[in-house]
Protein backbone atom coordinates (compact mmCIF):
# COMPACT_ATOMS: atom_id res chain seq x y z
CA UNK A 1 0.00 0.00 0.00
CA UNK A 2 1.26 3.48 -0.82
CA UNK A 3 2.22 5.34 2.37
CA UNK A 4 0.40 8.54 3.15
CA UNK A 5 3.67 10.41 3.50
CA UNK A 6 7.18 9.40 2.74
CA UNK A 7 10.61 10.95 3.17
CA UNK A 8 13.38 9.36 1.12
CA UNK A 9 16.91 10.31 2.01
CA UNK A 10 15.88 13.79 3.05
CA UNK A 11 18.58 16.25 4.05
CA UNK A 12 18.06 19.93 4.70
CA UNK A 13 21.09 22.20 4.78
CA UNK A 14 20.92 25.94 5.26
CA UNK A 15 23.41 27.66 2.95
CA UNK A 16 25.95 30.15 4.26
CA UNK A 17 29.63 30.61 5.04
CA UNK A 18 29.18 27.82 7.57
CA UNK A 19 26.32 25.65 6.24
CA UNK A 20 24.02 24.25 8.91
CA UNK A 21 22.46 20.84 8.39
CA UNK A 22 19.11 20.60 10.15
CA UNK A 23 18.30 16.97 9.29
CA UNK A 24 20.31 14.32 7.47
CA UNK A 25 19.33 11.40 5.31
CA UNK A 26 15.88 10.90 6.79
CA UNK A 27 13.96 7.95 5.40
CA UNK A 28 10.52 7.47 6.89
CA UNK A 29 7.17 6.22 5.64
CA UNK A 30 3.96 7.01 7.47
CA UNK A 31 0.93 4.91 6.70
CA UNK A 32 -2.75 5.46 7.23
CA UNK A 33 -3.81 5.11 10.86
CA UNK A 34 -0.30 5.42 12.27
CA UNK A 35 0.38 7.26 15.50
CA UNK A 36 4.05 8.28 15.55
CA UNK A 37 5.89 10.05 18.36
CA UNK A 38 9.08 11.93 17.46
CA UNK A 39 11.49 12.37 20.34
CA UNK A 40 15.03 13.63 20.72
CA UNK A 41 17.10 16.24 22.51
CA UNK A 42 16.56 19.91 21.98
CA UNK A 43 18.16 20.98 18.68
CA UNK A 44 18.09 17.45 17.24
CA UNK A 45 15.98 18.53 14.25
CA UNK A 46 12.45 17.55 15.31
CA UNK A 47 10.82 20.80 14.27
CA UNK A 48 12.86 20.91 11.07
CA UNK A 49 11.66 17.40 10.22
CA UNK A 50 8.04 18.36 10.82
CA UNK A 51 8.40 21.38 8.53
CA UNK A 52 9.77 19.14 5.78
CA UNK A 53 7.10 16.47 6.24
CA UNK A 54 4.47 19.21 6.33
CA UNK A 55 5.65 20.69 3.02
CA UNK A 56 6.47 23.97 4.75
CA UNK A 57 10.12 23.58 3.81
CA UNK A 58 11.86 21.79 0.95
CA UNK A 59 14.75 19.34 1.24
CA UNK A 60 18.14 20.16 -0.24
CA UNK A 61 18.59 16.44 -0.95
CA UNK A 62 16.13 13.61 -1.14
CA UNK A 63 12.40 13.63 -1.70
CA UNK A 64 9.12 13.98 0.14
CA UNK A 65 6.18 12.12 -1.34
CA UNK A 66 2.57 12.49 -0.39
CA UNK A 67 0.31 9.59 -1.34
CA UNK A 68 3.04 8.46 -3.72
CA UNK A 69 3.33 11.83 -5.44
CA UNK A 70 6.75 13.47 -5.44
CA UNK A 71 6.35 17.02 -4.14
CA UNK A 72 9.64 18.32 -5.56
CA UNK A 73 8.17 19.56 -8.80
CA UNK A 74 5.09 21.19 -7.29
CA UNK A 75 4.60 24.95 -7.28
CA UNK A 76 4.20 26.87 -4.03
CA UNK A 77 0.48 27.13 -4.77
CA UNK A 78 0.09 23.41 -5.31
CA UNK A 79 1.97 22.71 -2.08
CA UNK A 80 -0.24 25.15 -0.19
CA UNK A 81 -3.30 23.37 -1.52
CA UNK A 82 -1.98 19.95 -0.48
CA UNK A 83 -1.25 21.31 2.98
CA UNK A 84 -4.70 22.80 3.28
CA UNK A 85 -6.57 19.73 2.07
CA UNK A 86 -4.51 16.83 3.40
CA UNK A 87 -2.52 18.08 6.39
CA UNK A 88 -3.24 19.67 9.74
CA UNK A 89 -0.69 21.48 11.89
CA UNK A 90 -0.42 22.14 15.57
CA UNK A 91 2.49 24.32 16.60
CA UNK A 92 3.94 24.56 20.06
CA UNK A 93 2.79 28.12 20.41
CA UNK A 94 -0.76 28.16 19.31
CA UNK A 95 -0.74 30.86 16.60
CA UNK A 96 -4.43 31.54 16.93
CA UNK A 97 -5.35 34.84 15.36
CA UNK A 98 -5.98 37.19 18.29
CA UNK A 99 -8.54 39.37 16.52
CA UNK A 100 -10.85 36.44 15.77
CA UNK A 101 -13.00 34.28 18.05
CA UNK A 102 -12.26 30.59 18.56
CA UNK A 103 -15.01 29.69 16.08
CA UNK A 104 -13.68 32.11 13.48
CA UNK A 105 -10.17 30.73 13.94
CA UNK A 106 -11.56 27.40 12.75
CA UNK A 107 -13.70 28.84 10.00
CA UNK A 108 -10.89 30.77 8.31
CA UNK A 109 -8.89 27.78 7.04
CA UNK A 110 -12.12 25.97 6.21
CA UNK A 111 -13.27 28.82 4.00
CA UNK A 112 -9.89 28.93 2.29
CA UNK A 113 -10.19 25.27 1.41
CA UNK A 114 -13.67 26.07 0.09
CA UNK A 115 -14.85 22.47 0.23
CA UNK A 116 -18.34 23.03 1.61
CA UNK A 117 -21.06 25.62 2.01
CA UNK A 118 -20.80 28.08 4.89
CA UNK A 119 -23.57 26.47 6.94
CA UNK A 120 -21.90 23.07 6.73
CA UNK A 121 -18.53 24.58 7.68
CA UNK A 122 -20.06 26.30 10.68
CA UNK A 123 -21.79 23.12 11.81
CA UNK A 124 -18.56 21.17 11.57
CA UNK A 125 -16.52 23.85 13.37
CA UNK A 126 -19.06 23.96 16.20
CA UNK A 127 -19.12 20.18 16.42
CA UNK A 128 -15.32 20.06 16.67
CA UNK A 129 -15.18 22.71 19.37
CA UNK A 130 -17.93 20.96 21.35
CA UNK A 131 -16.00 17.72 21.10
CA UNK A 132 -13.03 19.45 22.65
CA UNK A 133 -15.12 20.76 25.53
CA UNK A 134 -15.07 24.26 24.10
CA UNK A 135 -18.79 24.89 23.61
CA UNK A 136 -18.67 27.93 25.90
CA UNK A 137 -15.47 29.23 24.33
CA UNK A 138 -16.62 29.45 20.70
CA UNK A 139 -17.39 33.12 20.74
CA UNK A 140 -14.48 34.11 22.92
CA UNK A 141 -11.20 35.60 21.77
CA UNK A 142 -7.90 33.77 22.39
CA UNK A 143 -6.86 36.18 25.15
CA UNK A 144 -10.05 35.29 27.05
CA UNK A 145 -9.11 31.59 27.12
CA UNK A 146 -6.70 29.64 29.31
CA UNK A 147 -3.52 28.18 27.80
CA UNK A 148 -5.05 24.70 27.78
CA UNK A 149 -8.19 25.92 26.03
CA UNK A 150 -6.20 27.80 23.42
CA UNK A 151 -4.18 24.68 22.72
CA UNK A 152 -7.39 22.67 22.28
CA UNK A 153 -8.71 25.31 19.88
CA UNK A 154 -5.45 24.98 17.94
CA UNK A 155 -5.91 21.20 17.71
CA UNK A 156 -9.56 21.62 16.69
CA UNK A 157 -8.40 24.04 14.00
CA UNK A 158 -5.80 21.54 12.76
CA UNK A 159 -8.66 19.08 12.28
CA UNK A 160 -10.99 21.57 10.66
CA UNK A 161 -10.46 20.34 7.12
CA UNK A 162 -10.48 16.69 8.17
CA UNK A 163 -6.81 16.11 7.32
CA UNK A 164 -5.44 12.67 6.59
CA UNK A 165 -2.34 13.51 8.62
CA UNK A 166 -1.88 15.75 11.63
CA UNK A 167 1.61 17.06 12.40
CA UNK A 168 1.95 18.41 15.92
CA UNK A 169 5.08 20.05 17.33
CA UNK A 170 5.14 19.71 21.12
CA UNK A 171 1.41 20.42 21.34
CA UNK A 172 1.42 19.59 25.04
CA UNK A 173 4.47 21.73 25.81
CA UNK A 174 2.42 24.35 27.61
CA UNK A 175 -0.17 22.05 29.16
CA UNK A 176 -0.43 20.53 32.62
CA UNK A 177 -0.30 16.74 32.79
CA UNK A 178 -4.09 16.31 32.84
CA UNK A 179 -4.62 18.44 29.75
CA UNK A 180 -1.63 16.84 28.06
CA UNK A 181 -3.00 13.35 28.66
CA UNK A 182 -6.40 14.55 27.41
CA UNK A 183 -4.82 15.72 24.18
CA UNK A 184 -3.21 12.33 23.68
CA UNK A 185 -6.60 10.66 24.37
CA UNK A 186 -7.91 12.72 21.53
CA UNK A 187 -5.06 11.75 19.23
CA UNK A 188 -5.69 8.11 20.07
CA UNK A 189 -9.34 8.38 19.15
CA UNK A 190 -8.51 10.14 15.89
CA UNK A 191 -6.27 7.25 14.96
CA UNK A 192 -8.33 4.35 16.26
CA UNK A 193 -11.84 5.62 15.46
CA UNK A 194 -11.21 7.80 12.45
CA UNK A 195 -8.19 6.16 10.81
CA UNK A 196 -6.26 9.41 10.75
CA UNK A 197 -2.47 9.52 11.05
CA UNK A 198 -0.58 11.60 13.59
CA UNK A 199 3.04 12.59 13.95
CA UNK A 200 3.61 14.28 17.27
CA UNK A 201 6.82 15.71 18.68
CA UNK A 202 7.01 15.31 22.41
CA UNK A 203 9.59 15.58 25.16
CA UNK A 204 7.51 13.54 27.54
CA UNK A 205 8.45 9.82 27.57
CA UNK A 206 5.13 8.89 29.25
CA UNK A 207 3.24 10.44 26.34
CA UNK A 208 5.61 9.10 23.67
CA UNK A 209 4.94 5.49 24.67
CA UNK A 210 1.25 6.00 23.99
CA UNK A 211 2.03 6.30 20.29
CA UNK A 212 2.27 3.01 18.43
CA UNK A 213 5.62 3.99 16.99
CA UNK A 214 8.55 6.03 18.28
CA UNK A 215 11.08 7.77 16.08
CA UNK A 216 14.11 9.19 17.85
CA UNK A 217 16.35 11.90 16.39
CA UNK A 218 19.87 12.81 17.44
CA UNK A 219 21.89 15.44 15.56
CA UNK A 220 19.40 15.47 12.70
CA UNK A 221 19.47 11.72 12.12
CA UNK A 222 17.04 8.97 12.97
CA UNK A 223 18.76 6.78 15.56
CA UNK A 224 15.72 4.64 16.38
CA UNK A 225 12.44 3.89 14.62
CA UNK A 226 10.30 1.23 16.27
CA UNK A 227 8.04 1.06 13.23
CA UNK A 228 10.56 0.97 10.41
CA UNK A 229 9.87 -1.68 7.81
CA UNK A 230 13.02 -3.79 7.31
CA UNK A 231 14.55 -3.23 3.87
Ligand SMILES: Nc1ncnc2c1ncn2[C@@H]1O[C@H](COP(=O)(O)OP(=O)(O)O)[C@@H](O)[C@H]1O
Pocket residue numbers: 014020021022040041042043044045046047048049
Ligand atom coordinates in the same frame (compact mmCIF):
# COMPACT_ATOMS: atom_id res chain seq x y z
N1 LIG B 1 16.87 29.13 10.70
C1 LIG B 1 17.89 28.53 11.31
N2 LIG B 1 19.15 29.00 11.20
C2 LIG B 1 20.20 28.39 11.81
N3 LIG B 1 20.07 27.28 12.54
C3 LIG B 1 18.85 26.76 12.70
C4 LIG B 1 17.69 27.34 12.09
N4 LIG B 1 16.63 26.58 12.41
C5 LIG B 1 17.08 25.58 13.19
N5 LIG B 1 18.42 25.67 13.37
C6 LIG B 1 19.27 24.74 14.09
O1 LIG B 1 19.01 23.45 13.58
C7 LIG B 1 19.00 22.47 14.58
C8 LIG B 1 17.66 21.75 14.62
O2 LIG B 1 16.68 22.64 15.07
P1 LIG B 1 15.19 22.18 15.37
O3 LIG B 1 14.67 21.45 14.20
O4 LIG B 1 14.45 23.39 15.81
O5 LIG B 1 15.40 21.16 16.58
P2 LIG B 1 14.35 20.65 17.70
O6 LIG B 1 12.98 20.97 17.24
O7 LIG B 1 14.63 19.20 17.81
O8 LIG B 1 14.70 21.38 18.97
C9 LIG B 1 19.33 23.21 15.86
O9 LIG B 1 20.69 23.08 16.11
C10 LIG B 1 18.95 24.64 15.56
O10 LIG B 1 19.71 25.53 16.33
Ligand SMILES: [Mg+2]
Pocket residue numbers: 046047048169
Ligand atom coordinates in the same frame (compact mmCIF):
# COMPACT_ATOMS: atom_id res chain seq x y z
MG1 LIG C 1 11.48 22.06 18.06
